[in-house]
Amino acid sequence: MPAVPAWPPKSAPRLFVETPLSEGQRVESEGGQAHYLGKVMRVAPGDAVVLCDDVTGEWLAQVAEVGKRAVVLEVERQLRAREDVPDFWLCAALLKKPNFDLVLEKATELGVGRVVPLVTRRCVADKLNPERARTIMVEAAEQCARTALPVLGETVKLDALLRDWPEGRVLFFADENGGEPVAEAFAAHKGPAALLVGPEGGFDEAERAAVRAHPAAVAISLGPRILRA
Amino acid sequence: MPAVPAWPPKSAPRLFVETPLSEGQRVESEGGQAHYLGKVMRVAPGDAVVLCDDVTGEWLAQVAEVGKRAVVLEVERQLRAREDVPDFWLCAALLKKPNFDLVLEKATELGVGRVVPLVTRRCVADKLNPERARTIMVEAAEQCARTALPVLGETVKLDALLRDWPEGRVLFFADENGGEPVAEAFAAHKGPAALLVGPEGGFDEAERAAVRAHPAAVAISLGPRILRA
Numbered sequence: 001m002p003a004v005p006a007w008p009p010k011s012a013p014r015l016f017v018e019t020p021l022s023e024g025q026r027v028e029s030e031g032g033q034a035h036y037l038g039k040v041m042r043v044a045p046g047d048a049v050v051l052c053d054d055v056t057g058e059w060l061a062q063v064a065e066v067g068k069r070a071v072v073l074e075v076e077r078q079l080r081a082r083e084d085v086p087d088f089w090l091c092a093a094l095l096k097k098p099n100f101d102l103v104l105e106k107a108t109e110l111g112v113g114r115v116v117p118l119v120t121r122r123c124v125a126d127k128l129n130p131e132r133a134r135t136i137m138v139e140a141a142e143q144c145a146r147t148a149l150p151v152l153g154e155t156v157k158l159d160a161l162l163r164d165w166p167e168g169r170v171l172f173f174a175d176e177n178g179g180e181p182v183a184e185a186f187a188a189h190k191g192p193a194a195l196l197v198g199p200e201g202g203f204d205e206a207e208r209a210a211v212r213a214h215p216a217a218v219a220i221s222l223g224p225r226i227l228r229a
Numbered sequence: 230m231p232a233v234p235a236w237p238p239k240s241a242p243r244l245f246v247e248t249p250l251s252e253g254q255r256v257e258s259e260g261g262q263a264h265y266l267g268k269v270m271r272v273a274p275g276d277a278v279v280l281c282d283d284v285t286g287e288w289l290a291q292v293a294e295v296g297k298r299a300v301v302l303e304v305e306r307q308l309r310a311r312e313d314v315p316d317f318w319l320c321a322a323l324l325k326k327p328n329f330d331l332v333l334e335k336a337t338e339l340g341v342g343r344v345v346p347l348v349t350r351r352c353v354a355d356k357l358n359p360e361r362a363r364t365i366m367v368e369a370a371e372q373c374a375r376t377a378l379p380v381l382g383e384t385v386k387l388d389a390l391l392r393d394w395p396e397g398r399v400l401f402f403a404d405e406n407g408g409e410p411v412a413e414a415f416a417a418h419k420g421p422a423a424l425l426v427g428p429e430g431g432f433d434e435a436e437r438a439a440v441r442a443h444p445a446a447v448a449i450s451l452g453p454r455i456l457r458a
Contacts, residue, residue, distance in 0.1 A: 083453075102331075105457065106456075109454055109455075109456050109457060110452070110454075110456075111452070111453075111454065140457065143455070143457050144454035144455050144456065144457060145453075145454055145455060146454060183412075223339070223340070224312075224340075224374075225338055225339075225340065225373035225374055225375060226338075226372070226373050226374060227335075227338050227339075227373065228334065228338060228369065228372050228373060
């Protein structure tokens with residue numbers, strides 16, 4: 001018995017669309033998605049495409065027409081409901097662009113619910129283009145077969161994050177000076193949570209003190225070494 | 230009580246050297262290391278430098294002279310013994326250069342004992358410059374404060390790896406079609422082990438069958454999604 005259904009094939013293109021999907025619906029892909037389907041994946045009428053809408057889940061669609069500017073798809077049937085996303089946030093200090101791109105990509109693949117870009121004292125970067133960031137997250141979700149997109153929060157400063165921290169959400173703090181082993185800390189706190197990670201140069205002493213003093217904070221250790229951002 | 234000793238300061242340069250270290254020894258840094266110490270870190274006589282030799286462990290040294298071509302260091306005292314390295318190998322299919330660089334960097338930071346570069350059917354890259362790879366691993370060990378270097382194995386083809394697999398070493402196989410949850414599988418096998426991961430396009434069906442048929446193989450799942458190489 002194959003572990004994977006034969007249709008759609010594993011190589012079928014996967015795309016997130018902005019409109020909620022339903023059976024029999026016609027979806028017109030334009031712009032970058034049409035280019036991707038027509039020119040990169042070279043789809044032909046009858047080919048399978050997997051669509052997700054971030055609301056209902058994942059659907060099988062068939063290519064109906066391949067035009068110069070648009071590819072028309074017909075939605076056939078639902079394949080999977082939208083997955084349940086763990087209520088887990090990643091609050092990550094901004095890094096130089098390619099490194100933060102990788103953070104967005106891996107956070108999406110690993111399944112976080114929300115990414116909160118942070119500005120801290122030692123951040124080299126202090127701006128994030130949210131459209132570009134969302135594109136990276138959508139592409140990561142497409143390639144790893146997520147049926148849900150993480151939410152991209154506003155870029156905030158660390159002091160504002162701590163001041164407005166929602167009650168009842170644990171803030172795991174990756175502290176290079178040590179804390180509880182991460183596996184045990186995660187196992188002990190099952191509710192809403194977030195992971196806070198610093199920039200290339202780490203948090204400064206005042207920031208570390210402010211985080212540790214926060215009632216929601218739980219210092220964790222990611223092991224004996226300092227992982228490079 | 231500070232969790233970190235005040236001397237050497239955390240910002241002290243860290244370097245691996247090729248000769249075994251001992252108290253009172255004079256170490257002459259030349260070439261890239263002298264450039265790094267003198268021009269990048271701008272050390273001056275009396276500054277602390279942390280040295281590792283991958284044999285005895287980690288030592289505190291003091292800058293004695295800063296010359297045009299060489300920096301002379303005096304070894305003062307041992308800070309830490311060389312760490313015990315878990316007997317865990319990473320057998321990783323070659324990827325395009327920057328992606329495999331990241332694999333080498335993160336494998337070093339996370340503490341693997343040996344990296345075995347693999348060539349599989351769907352590898353886009355099929356060569357690795359071992360000097361360059363070792364430089365990346367040494368720099369990663371320096372930055373994350375490891376006191377031991379991972380070993381870089383020869384680049385081998387998957388069939389040769391399986392044919393010559395050492396008896397008694399479990400081969401965890403990251404199978405995109407599923408397997409035991411990784412945490413449980415790791416917990417159940419405490420001895421010598423290795424993790425096998427495929428290239429951008431995954432393993433092909435014949436390769437998957439060959440790995441699964443190997444007596445040392447244990448298929449594991451890294452979660453419901455396909456992580457991008």
